[in-house]
Amino acid sequence: MKDLKDKNIIVTGASGGIGNSIIEKLNECGANILASGTRIEKLEALKNKFKDIKILKFDISQNDKIEDFIETSTKELGGLDCIVNNAGITQDNLAIRMSIEEWKKVIDINLTSTFLLSKFAIKKMLKNKKGKIINITSVVGHTGNLGQANYTASKAGIIAMSKSLAIEYAKKNINVNCVSPGFIKTAMTDKIDEKFKEIIISKIPSARLGEPEDIANAVLFLSSEKSDYINGETLHVNGGMYMA
Numbered sequence: 489m490k491d492l493k494d495k496n497i498i499v500t501g502a503s504g505g506i507g508n509s510i511i512e513k514l515n516e517c518g519a520n521i522l523a524s525g526t527r528i529e530k531l532e533a534l535k536n537k538f539k540d541i542k543i544l545k546f547d548i549s550q551n552d553k554i555e556d557f558i559e560t561s562t563k564e565l566g567g568l569d570c571i572v573n574n575a576g577i578t579q580d581n582l583a584i585r586m587s588i589e590e591w592k593k594v595i596d597i598n599l600t601s602t603f604l605l606s607k608f609a610i611k612k613m614l615k616n617k618k619g620k621i622i623n624i625t626s627v628v629g630h631t632g633n634l635g636q637a638n639y640t641a642s643k644a645g646i647i648a649m650s651k652s653l654a655i656e657y658a659k660k661n662i663n664v665n666c667v668s669p670g671f672i673k674t675a676m677t678d679k680i681d682e683k684f685k686e687i688i689i690s691k692i693p694s695a696r697l698g699e700p701e702d703i704a705n706a707v708l709f710l711s712s713e714k715s716d717y718i719n720g721e722t723l724h725v726n727g728g729m730y731m732a
Contacts (some may be wrong), residue, residue, distance in 0.1 A: 503530030503574030598642035654720030670726025694727030
């Protein structure tokens with residue numbers, strides 16, 4: 489399967505578990521990939537595993553440098569067909585204890601940076617008269633979650649923003665969609681207390697946590713020509729935990 493042969497794709501947040509799986513799946517399908525993240529040792533490990541990919545250390549919280557990041561990445565790839573906005577953070581706290589700094593940091597990195605990455609990617613895609621943007625959101629952006637007012641607001645914002653971008657640029661042959669993971673086996677979920685994890689699993693009809701590959705498969709579909717008539721949608725990958 490080489491559906492993405494010669495497609496130029498940027499993946500942010502590539503140094504995490506889901507990012508790793510996305511890189512692996514896109515690489516298997518022949519994509520020309522630039523993997524970005526904040527941990528250079530993780531990026532170098534990816535490069536050692538997938539020889540053909542390009543890597544670039546970048547912190548998406550540097551909003552004033554995002555345009556340059558897109559410019560540099562596009563030049564490195566030789567073009568831009570797709571961007572997967574996977575990078576994000578959590579800083580959990582109950583609402584009455586949440587500082588304005590905790591609120592602003594999560595909103596700024598998860599929502600504002602995703603908007604800017606999408607904005608400058610679209611500028612490149614307009615020249616090509618086509619492109620795909622895939623924004624990774626979360627099931628809690630639909631349901632809410634204890635201690636995550638900032639995170640859930642940022643992820644819900646991504647969904648609404650993506651719909652607006654899809655409307656604005658559909659006639660320009662640019663697709664903007666979201667993938668909304670449920671609870672996936674990652675380093676983050678590994679830290680969850682076992683009793684609380686059992687409660688979470690009890691609410692999932694599939695009775696298990698998802699795998700990073702499940703998210704990667706959804707990204708693969710939305711980045712391929714098989715999804716050309718899908719725009720402004722959110723693909724839920726949560727084992728039935730939330731059904732839109």
